[in-house]
Amino acid sequence: MKAVIFVIGYLILAPFVGALLDGVDRVITARMQGRKGPCVLQPFYDLSKLFSKQMIAVNNVQLLLNLSYLGFIVISGSMLFGGTDILMCLFLLSTADMFLVMAASSDSSPFANMGAAREMLQMMAYEPLTLLVAVGFYLAAGTFHVGNIIQSAVSPVLYMPGMLLGFMFTSAIKFRKSPFDLSTSHHAHQEMVKGITTEMSGPTLAIMNIAEYYEKVLILGIFALFFINSSWWSWPVAIVFCLAIYFMEILWDNVSARLHWKTLLTSCWLVTLLTAGVNLLILILMK
Amino acid sequence: MILIPVLIGIPTFLAILIPFIRSGEARGKIVYVGSGCIMAATVAMLISWGNQGAHSIQLYTAAEAVDHLMSLGDIFLMCLILYMSIRYRKVLPAVLSVAQTGLLLYVEANTSLPEAEHMMIDWLTVLMCIIIAFVGGFICIYTVGYMKGYHAHHKEYQDRQPFFFSMLFLFLAAMFGLVFSQSLIWMYFFWEITSVISFLMIGYTRTEEAIENSFSALWMNLLGGLGFSVAIALLAFGNGSVQLSDTVATGAALPLACLALAGLTKSAQLPFSTWLYGAMVAPTPSSALLHSATMVKAGVYLLLRLSPALHDNLVGLMVSLIGGFTFIMASMMAIAQNDGKKVLAFSTISNLGLIVACAGTGVEETVWGAVFLMIFHSVSKSMLFQAVGATENCLGSRDIEDMHGMLLRLPKLTYIMGIGIAGMYLAPFGMLISKWVALKAFVDSGNVVLVIFIAYGSATTMFYWTKWLSKLISQHHAREGVKDVTCRDEYVSMFVHAAIMLLLCLLLPFVATTVVDPIVAEMFGHSQAVLSMGVLTTMAVMLVSILIVPTIMFFVSKAARRQLVEIYMAGVNKGDNRHFVNSFGGDTHLYLSNWYLRFEFGRRHLLHPSIYLSAVVIVVIFCLLIGGAV
Numbered sequence: 001m002k003a004v005i006f007v008i009g010y011l012i013l014a015p016f017v018g019a020l021l022d023g024v025d026r027v028i029t030a031r032m033q034g035r036k037g038p039c040v041l042q043p044f045y046d047l048s049k050l051f052s053k054q055m056i057a058v059n060n061v062q063l064l065l066n067l068s069y070l071g072f073i074v075i076s077g078s079m080l081f082g083g084t085d086i087l088m089c090l091f092l093l094s095t096a097d098m099f100l101v102m103a104a105s106s107d108s109s110p111f112a113n114m115g116a117a118r119e120m121l122q123m124m125a126y127e128p129l130t131l132l133v134a135v136g137f138y139l140a141a142g143t144f145h146v147g148n149i150i151q152s153a154v155s156p157v158l159y160m161p162g163m164l165l166g167f168m169f170t171s172a173i174k175f176r177k178s179p180f181d182l183s184t185s186h187h188a189h190q191e192m193v194k195g196i197t198t199e200m201s202g203p204t205l206a207i208m209n210i211a212e213y214y215e216k217v218l219i220l221g222i223f224a225l226f227f228i229n230s231s232w233w234s235w236p237v238a239i240v241f242c243l244a245i246y247f248m249e250i251l252w253d254n255v256s257a258r259l260h261w262k263t264l265l266t267s268c269w270l271v272t273l274l275t276a277g278v279n280l281l282i283l284i285l286m287k
Numbered sequence: 288m289i290l291i292p293v294l295i296g297i298p299t300f301l302a303i304l305i306p307f308i309r310s311g312e313a314r315g316k317i318v319y320v321g322s323g324c325i326m327a328a329t330v331a332m333l334i335s336w337g338n339q340g341a342h343s344i345q346l347y348t349a350a351e352a353v354d355h356l357m358s359l360g361d362i363f364l365m366c367l368i369l370y371m372s373i374r375y376r377k378v379l380p381a382v383l384s385v386a387q388t389g390l391l392l393y394v395e396a397n398t399s400l401p402e403a404e405h406m407m408i409d410w411l412t413v414l415m416c417i418i419i420a421f422v423g424g425f426i427c428i429y430t431v432g433y434m435k436g437y438h439a440h441h442k443e444y445q446d447r448q449p450f451f452f453s454m455l456f457l458f459l460a461a462m463f464g465l466v467f468s469q470s471l472i473w474m475y476f477f478w479e480i481t482s483v484i485s486f487l488m489i490g491y492t493r494t495e496e497a498i499e500n501s502f503s504a505l506w507m508n509l510l511g512g513l514g515f516s517v518a519i520a521l522l523a524f525g526n527g528s529v530q531l532s533d534t535v536a537t538g539a540a541l542p543l544a545c546l547a548l549a550g551l552t553k554s555a556q557l558p559f560s561t562w563l564y565g566a567m568v569a570p571t572p573s574s575a576l577l578h579s580a581t582m583v584k585a586g587v588y589l590l591l592r593l594s595p596a597l598h599d600n601l602v603g604l605m606v607s608l609i610g611g612f613t614f615i616m617a618s619m620m621a622i623a624q625n626d627g628k629k630v631l632a633f634s635t636i637s638n639l640g641l642i643v644a645c646a647g648t649g650v651e652e653t654v655w656g657a658v659f660l661m662i663f664h665s666v667s668k669s670m671l672f673q674a675v676g677a678t679e680n681c682l683g684s685r686d687i688e689d690m691h692g693m694l695l696r697l698p699k700l701t702y703i704m705g706i707g708i709a710g711m712y713l714a715p716f717g718m719l720i721s722k723w724v725a726l727k728a729f730v731d732s733g734n735v736v737l738v739i740f741i742a743y744g745s746a747t748t749m750f751y752w753t754k755w756l757s758k759l760i761s762q763h764h765a766r767e768g769v770k771d772v773t774c775r776d777e778y779v780s781m782f783v784h785a786a787i788m789l790l791l792c793l794l795l796p797f798v799a800t801t802v803v804d805p806i807v808a809e810m811f812g813h814s815q816a817v818l819s820m821g822v823l824t825t826m827a828v829m830l831v832s833i834l835i836v837p838t839i840m841f842f843v844s845k846a847a848r849r850q851l852v853e854i855y856m857a858g859v860n861k862g863d864n865r866h867f868v869n870s871f872g873g874d875t876h877l878y879l880s881n882w883y884l885r886f887e888f889g890r891r892h893l894l895h896p897s898i899y900l901s902a903v904v905i906v907v908i909f910c911l912l913i914g915g916a917v
Contacts, residue, residue, distance in 0.1 A: 055849040059762035067840035075832045084825045095713055098753050105757035109854035117882040120753050127746035135730050284733045
């Protein structure tokens with residue numbers, strides 16, 4: 001029953017929470033840069049404007065693939081919030097990302113294709129860590145099952161601080177934050193226009209944005225999983241930590257410049273090995 | 288069990304018959320009928336074995352005449368290798384061949400082994416037979432159409448089709464013999480046949496490259512064969528028995544290591560991987576056969592058989608480390624390849640690495656995962672090779688770059704390729720489930736290195752498949768269309784493969800309980816449900832979603848009215864999405880290429896270090912075994 005409520009809550013609230021977070025993000029970013037910035041509800045206005053636009057497309061499959069991307073993200077997130085297997089959830093998340101890559105490369109556009117290639121590279125960069133995080137939860141809580149992980153006596157983060165660090169590092173890719181926003185960014189003035197979203201416009205782009213909101217909440221949900229344990233007060237603590245982590249990502253976004261892909265790949269893989277790998281070794285030795 | 292000789296006999300008979308038939312059409316019909324007979328015989332065997340209670344059965348205790356025949360066969364193979372080596376002036380294969388055959392004959396002459404069964408049937412054997420008969424059989428059917436197109440394209444090569452078909456069927460016969468063998472001496476005989484046939488098939492075109500690669504395949508496999516015969520000698524003198532089951536039960540380290548070496552060479556693990564992608568010079572059906580139903584599966588089969596004895600010892604450590612290392616290195620090297628068949632070759636090596644790592648860990652869960660991986664890998668790899676081969680006949684190239692926008696040009700082949708690729712790595716298809724199980728089992732057995740290998744290896748695997756897939760579905764209208772010259776029999780084979788693949792995914796829980804669980808139970812004496820109900824429901828949800836989501840979205844997006852516009856380019860689009868106006872006012876043709884990361888992941892940079900590293904691992908562990916344990 002609880003799982004059903006969580007899933008329904010995720011399905012309905014996630015886009016709002018995601019958009020709201022995005023609005024806050026834009027305000028904070030503006031203040032950090034000494035600007036006033038838009039109002040907090042700006043992402044909602046943007047979305048409604050995108051939906052009101054005429055449907056212009058470069059081919060007939062992009063919308064289909066984008067919608068599938070949204071669909072899989074939603075299912076993946078529902079699996080997490082419904083308390084099922086976290087490893088399966090992460091596998092499905094990669095499948096969803098693959099649909100985004102296909103949507104971008106389906107149009108034979110040079111900029112979107114480069115964006116798609118970089119998106120694949122980014123997936124390759126963060127994927128080892130996500131798998132190791134799932135393994136970390138398995139070792140800390142004895143199960144891949146999210147419903148059981150949240151019932152553990154102590155927060156998993158006590159067993160896997162290294163994994164949390166690594167996940168904070170690589171999740172900048174998922175949040176599309178600098179220095180890892182190679183495939184696309186929030187600004188259209190980069191060297192390859194808007195990367196994967198170059199050929200997406202109007203409702204298609206809105207769908208992509210909504211999917212990103214769902215994904216954002218999904219990633220924050222995994223962060224929350226690090227802190228939640230069987231006591232009720234761990235939940236507000238987890239939410240506070242998630243917000244703090246999100247703030248740190250914004251800060252990092254604003255103080256760093258985007259990196260060359262080689263630096264991205266090697267740094268992510270190295271950080272994964274040093275944080276999650278070492279953490280894993282210790283966990284297995286402790287067992 | 289009269290059907291075992293029949294199963295080995297039908298392909299052998301066809302192999303002898305086909306060279307005498309000169310008419311292409313008649314030969315094609317014989318191949319259809321022959322493949323059908325092999326499949327029917329397998330089904331008949333399955334039913335009769337099931338009626339007898341589906342127990343493990345041991346057969347043929349007294350078979351001295353066959354023993355002698357096989358010795359003669361071994362000598363014949365040695366003479367053949369010697370002849371070829373002398374003809375092409377190669378020393379290594381000749382030396383290896385003489386050494387192993389000599390050793391084996393010496394053992395047979397100087398030991399009196401107790402009477403024991405020579406063959407057996409159990410669940411794993413039956414599964415292998417089904418794979419060999421159906422995947423192998425359909426490859427033979429595919430070959431009929433393919434070879435027509437192949438020789439129409441490649442006029443420079445001599446048409447030796449009768450020989451090729453003969454070798455295909457002989458290969459199937461040898462594989463049947465191999466999986467039925469319980470006596471290692473018998474298994475060795477079939478093992479050698481597969482080595483020699485693969486050598487002959489790789490050299491089919493008789494170009495310099497083909498001959499070079501065929502000899503490289505030969506010496507590596509003969510090295511494995513030498514390991515095999517040393518293992519037989521050690522077992523015969525040490526244990527007094529050359530039964531496979533006794534070997535596993537006693538678990539003497541050195542013979543196990545030698546057999547494992549044989550398994551590693553045949554399944555193309557590092558440092559012996561080079562022969563497998565060298566084998567790409569041969570016509571595609573032989574690659575399909577080598578990669579999916581036969582050759583490499585023989586190596587994996589042997590390792591799976593040994594698997595219970597590999598748990599928690601030095602040999603198991605060697606096997607699982609080599610497997611895990613191969614998994615990640617081969618998947619990295621696959622990124623830098625743009626030749627479709629080379630990508631498939633590296634992906635085979637990489638996936639086999641995962642299977643080998645599972646076998647080397649040697650616990651129930653990993654063997655469960657390994658069997659599953661083997662089933663899925665055979666079907667989807669065979670399908671992918673066939674699709675690439677057919678594409679090559681249509682496009683005149685198997686370069687992935689040339690497959691840009693293939694969805695619009697060769698839709699049917701693209702769908703087949705797409706299903707094959709999805710089967711290789713996407714959630715919720717079988718490979719991923721096995722990966723899930725393997726990951727869990729590696730964590731449970733506390734092998735940190737393997738967990739890290741699998742985490743990084745799946746990331747790199749994802750990269751090269753996604754790249755290929757997105758090349759295929761690009762909506763690009765090429766200047767000129769392509770004629771689909773794929774024959775009907777090729778399509779029959781590919782569609783059947785695709786249907787099997789989809790059915791396997793849909794019936795996954797069924798396959799798990801009726802096929803894979805009994806295999807594990809038989810090997811370990813007991814079995815537990817590897818996939819819990821919770822996981823199965825999750826998988827069902829994923830499976831339904833992967834089928835339903837795109838379908839619903841298809842209708843939703845179809846309902847949306849849209850205006851089609853041109854893509855954005857760096858200059859003004861000329862209106863055809865292919866040209867744009869450059870800064871000099873002229874036209875520039877747009878060319879989109881995939882990203883190959885050649886300087887980072889290229890074979891040139893990674894191959895030799897990984898060969899040396901894995902060779903060192905093998906040498907060190909052998910030294911430890913010879914010096915310390917025995």
